[in-house]
Amino acid sequence: DVKVTQSSRYLVKRTGEKVFLECVQDMDHENMFWYRQDPGLGLRLIYFSYDVKMKEKGDIPEGYSVSREKKERFSLILESASTNQTSMYLCASSQTRVRGSYEQYFGPGTRLTVT
Protein backbone atom coordinates (compact mmCIF):
# COMPACT_ATOMS: atom_id res chain seq x y z
CA ASP A 1 0.00 0.00 0.00
CA VAL A 2 1.15 3.51 -0.78
CA LYS A 3 1.74 5.47 2.34
CA VAL A 4 1.96 9.22 2.61
CA THR A 5 2.67 10.52 6.08
CA GLN A 6 2.60 14.04 7.43
CA SER A 7 4.62 15.09 10.44
CA SER A 8 1.76 16.50 12.49
CA ARG A 9 -2.03 16.10 12.56
CA TYR A 10 -2.55 19.35 14.47
CA LEU A 11 -0.37 22.41 14.87
CA VAL A 12 -0.92 25.71 16.64
CA LYS A 13 1.48 28.51 15.81
CA ARG A 14 1.69 32.22 16.52
CA THR A 15 1.58 34.95 13.91
CA GLY A 16 5.05 35.61 12.53
CA GLU A 17 6.47 32.20 13.36
CA LYS A 18 8.26 30.12 10.74
CA VAL A 19 6.39 26.88 10.23
CA PHE A 20 7.61 23.64 8.66
CA LEU A 21 5.20 20.96 7.44
CA GLU A 22 6.86 17.70 6.46
CA CYS A 23 5.58 15.02 4.12
CA VAL A 24 7.11 11.62 3.37
CA GLN A 25 6.01 9.01 0.83
CA ASP A 26 7.30 5.45 0.65
CA MET A 27 6.49 4.49 -2.95
CA ASP A 28 9.34 6.13 -4.85
CA HIS A 29 6.91 8.56 -6.54
CA GLU A 30 8.37 11.28 -8.71
CA ASN A 31 5.66 13.85 -8.05
CA MET A 32 4.69 15.44 -4.77
CA PHE A 33 2.11 18.13 -4.01
CA TRP A 34 1.01 20.49 -1.27
CA TYR A 35 -2.61 21.64 -1.12
CA ARG A 36 -4.60 23.68 1.30
CA GLN A 37 -8.23 22.80 1.90
CA ASP A 38 -10.85 25.28 3.02
CA PRO A 39 -14.62 24.59 3.23
CA GLY A 40 -16.34 25.01 -0.13
CA LEU A 41 -13.10 25.85 -1.93
CA GLY A 42 -11.95 22.30 -2.51
CA LEU A 43 -8.24 21.59 -2.68
CA ARG A 44 -6.07 24.40 -3.93
CA LEU A 45 -2.56 23.64 -5.12
CA ILE A 46 0.19 25.58 -3.38
CA TYR A 47 3.33 24.02 -4.86
CA PHE A 48 4.33 20.80 -6.51
CA SER A 49 7.55 19.01 -7.36
CA TYR A 50 8.15 16.56 -10.20
CA ASP A 51 11.70 15.64 -9.26
CA VAL A 52 14.27 16.15 -6.54
CA LYS A 53 15.17 19.84 -6.19
CA MET A 54 12.55 20.73 -8.81
CA LYS A 55 9.50 22.76 -7.82
CA GLU A 56 6.75 24.70 -9.50
CA LYS A 57 4.22 27.16 -8.17
CA GLY A 58 0.65 26.10 -8.00
CA ASP A 59 -2.39 28.35 -7.86
CA ILE A 60 -1.77 29.97 -4.45
CA PRO A 61 1.99 30.04 -3.71
CA GLU A 62 2.09 33.43 -1.99
CA GLY A 63 3.39 33.21 1.56
CA TYR A 64 4.73 29.68 1.09
CA SER A 65 7.92 28.00 -0.06
CA VAL A 66 8.92 24.36 -0.47
CA SER A 67 11.95 22.14 -0.33
CA ARG A 68 12.62 18.75 -1.89
CA GLU A 69 16.12 17.58 -1.12
CA LYS A 70 15.26 13.87 -1.22
CA LYS A 71 12.82 12.04 -3.45
CA GLU A 72 10.67 10.78 -0.58
CA ARG A 73 10.35 14.05 1.33
CA PHE A 74 8.58 17.31 0.44
CA SER A 75 8.48 20.16 2.93
CA LEU A 76 6.14 23.14 3.00
CA ILE A 77 7.45 26.27 4.71
CA LEU A 78 5.46 29.23 5.95
CA GLU A 79 8.15 31.89 6.30
CA SER A 80 6.05 34.11 8.56
CA ALA A 81 2.74 32.56 9.51
CA SER A 82 -0.38 34.70 9.31
CA THR A 83 -3.93 34.07 10.52
CA ASN A 84 -5.20 33.70 6.95
CA GLN A 85 -2.99 30.63 6.62
CA THR A 86 -5.11 28.80 9.18
CA SER A 87 -6.27 25.81 7.17
CA MET A 88 -6.01 22.09 6.52
CA TYR A 89 -2.85 21.21 4.59
CA LEU A 90 -2.75 18.07 2.51
CA CYS A 91 0.26 16.43 0.94
CA ALA A 92 0.00 14.03 -1.99
CA SER A 93 2.26 12.03 -4.27
CA SER A 94 1.92 10.34 -7.64
CA GLN A 95 3.89 8.47 -10.23
CA THR A 96 4.47 10.07 -13.56
CA ARG A 97 1.64 8.90 -15.81
CA VAL A 98 1.27 5.16 -15.52
CA ARG A 99 -1.29 3.30 -17.63
CA GLY A 100 -3.18 6.55 -18.17
CA SER A 101 -3.66 7.28 -14.49
CA TYR A 102 -2.96 10.55 -12.73
CA GLU A 103 -4.04 9.26 -9.34
CA GLN A 104 -2.60 11.12 -6.39
CA TYR A 105 -2.22 9.49 -2.99
CA PHE A 106 -2.94 11.71 -0.03
CA GLY A 107 -1.68 11.96 3.50
CA PRO A 108 -4.08 12.44 6.44
CA GLY A 109 -3.62 16.20 6.55
CA THR A 110 -2.27 18.73 9.04
CA ARG A 111 -4.72 21.15 10.58
CA LEU A 112 -2.79 24.35 11.20
CA THR A 113 -4.12 27.12 13.39
CA VAL A 114 -2.30 30.44 13.45
CA THR A 115 -3.21 32.67 16.38
Next chain:
Amino acid sequence: GESVGLHLPTLSVQEGDNSIINCAYSNSASDYFIWYKQESGKGPQFIIDIRSNMDKRQGQRVTVLLNKTVKHLSLQIAATQPGDSAVYFCAENPSIKAAGNKLTFGGGTRVLVKP
Protein backbone atom coordinates in the same frame (compact mmCIF):
# COMPACT_ATOMS: atom_id res chain seq x y z
CA GLY B 1 -10.15 37.25 12.09
CA GLU B 2 -11.02 33.76 10.89
CA SER B 3 -12.21 33.62 7.32
CA VAL B 4 -15.56 32.07 6.52
CA GLY B 5 -15.47 29.42 3.82
CA LEU B 6 -18.00 28.99 1.09
CA HIS B 7 -21.04 26.83 1.65
CA LEU B 8 -20.46 23.19 0.75
CA PRO B 9 -23.31 21.70 -1.32
CA THR B 10 -24.95 18.83 0.52
CA LEU B 11 -26.79 15.81 -0.84
CA SER B 12 -29.02 14.05 1.66
CA VAL B 13 -29.82 10.45 0.70
CA GLN B 14 -31.86 7.70 2.27
CA GLU B 15 -29.92 4.55 3.00
CA GLY B 16 -30.40 2.07 0.18
CA ASP B 17 -31.23 4.71 -2.43
CA ASN B 18 -28.92 5.63 -5.28
CA SER B 19 -26.85 8.83 -5.07
CA ILE B 20 -25.86 11.06 -7.95
CA ILE B 21 -23.15 13.66 -7.46
CA ASN B 22 -22.58 16.16 -10.23
CA CYS B 23 -19.54 18.11 -11.31
CA ALA B 24 -19.03 20.68 -14.05
CA TYR B 25 -15.60 21.26 -15.48
CA SER B 26 -14.37 24.16 -17.55
CA ASN B 27 -11.33 22.97 -19.52
CA SER B 28 -12.35 21.28 -22.76
CA ALA B 29 -8.74 20.07 -23.19
CA SER B 30 -8.81 17.97 -20.02
CA ASP B 31 -8.37 14.33 -20.88
CA TYR B 32 -8.59 12.65 -17.50
CA PHE B 33 -11.04 12.90 -14.62
CA ILE B 34 -11.06 11.39 -11.16
CA TRP B 35 -13.35 11.15 -8.14
CA TYR B 36 -12.15 11.18 -4.55
CA LYS B 37 -13.94 10.49 -1.28
CA GLN B 38 -12.89 12.25 1.91
CA GLU B 39 -14.16 11.01 5.25
CA SER B 40 -13.98 13.17 8.32
CA GLY B 41 -10.43 13.50 9.64
CA LYS B 42 -8.85 11.70 6.68
CA GLY B 43 -7.17 12.58 3.43
CA PRO B 44 -9.02 12.09 0.12
CA GLN B 45 -9.14 8.53 -1.20
CA PHE B 46 -9.41 7.44 -4.82
CA ILE B 47 -12.80 6.11 -5.95
CA ILE B 48 -12.75 5.87 -9.72
CA ASP B 49 -11.28 7.60 -12.76
CA ILE B 50 -12.14 7.98 -16.43
CA ARG B 51 -10.32 9.12 -19.55
CA SER B 52 -11.90 11.44 -22.07
CA ASN B 53 -12.11 8.72 -24.73
CA MET B 54 -14.77 7.01 -22.59
CA ASP B 55 -18.23 8.17 -21.52
CA LYS B 56 -18.89 5.63 -18.79
CA ARG B 57 -16.89 3.54 -16.38
CA GLN B 58 -18.09 1.25 -13.64
CA GLY B 59 -16.54 0.13 -10.41
CA GLN B 60 -17.86 -1.59 -7.34
CA ARG B 61 -21.22 0.14 -6.63
CA VAL B 62 -19.99 3.27 -8.42
CA THR B 63 -20.36 4.54 -11.96
CA VAL B 64 -18.79 7.63 -13.48
CA LEU B 65 -20.42 9.28 -16.47
CA LEU B 66 -18.66 11.82 -18.66
CA ASN B 67 -20.48 14.17 -21.02
CA LYS B 68 -17.85 16.11 -22.94
CA THR B 69 -20.43 18.06 -24.93
CA VAL B 70 -21.63 19.92 -21.85
CA LYS B 71 -18.45 19.40 -19.82
CA HIS B 72 -20.21 17.48 -17.09
CA LEU B 73 -19.12 14.61 -14.89
CA SER B 74 -21.24 12.60 -12.49
CA LEU B 75 -20.66 9.92 -9.89
CA GLN B 76 -23.43 7.46 -9.19
CA ILE B 77 -23.38 5.39 -6.02
CA ALA B 78 -25.72 2.41 -5.96
CA ALA B 79 -27.51 1.36 -2.78
CA THR B 80 -25.98 4.10 -0.66
CA GLN B 81 -24.72 2.96 2.74
CA PRO B 82 -23.92 4.88 5.94
CA GLY B 83 -20.22 4.42 5.18
CA ASP B 84 -20.71 6.48 2.03
CA SER B 85 -21.25 9.61 4.12
CA ALA B 86 -18.32 11.83 3.18
CA VAL B 87 -17.27 14.75 1.02
CA TYR B 88 -16.78 13.87 -2.64
CA PHE B 89 -14.45 15.74 -4.98
CA CYS B 90 -14.10 15.61 -8.71
CA ALA B 91 -10.79 16.57 -10.31
CA GLU B 92 -9.45 16.95 -13.83
CA ASN B 93 -6.02 16.86 -15.37
CA PRO B 94 -5.84 20.24 -17.09
CA SER B 95 -2.82 19.64 -19.29
CA ILE B 96 -1.57 16.31 -20.54
CA LYS B 97 1.75 17.81 -21.55
CA ALA B 98 2.61 19.55 -18.28
CA ALA B 99 5.08 18.00 -15.88
CA GLY B 100 3.92 16.71 -12.56
CA ASN B 101 0.50 15.19 -13.33
CA LYS B 102 -1.40 18.09 -11.80
CA LEU B 103 -5.05 17.83 -10.91
CA THR B 104 -7.54 20.67 -10.56
CA PHE B 105 -10.17 19.97 -7.90
CA GLY B 106 -13.77 21.04 -7.63
CA GLY B 107 -15.25 22.48 -4.45
CA GLY B 108 -16.72 19.20 -3.21
CA THR B 109 -20.16 17.86 -2.33
CA ARG B 110 -21.08 16.53 1.08
CA VAL B 111 -23.18 13.35 1.07
CA LEU B 112 -25.22 12.59 4.18
CA VAL B 113 -26.82 9.16 4.38
CA LYS B 114 -29.98 8.98 6.48
CA PRO B 115 -30.76 5.64 8.16
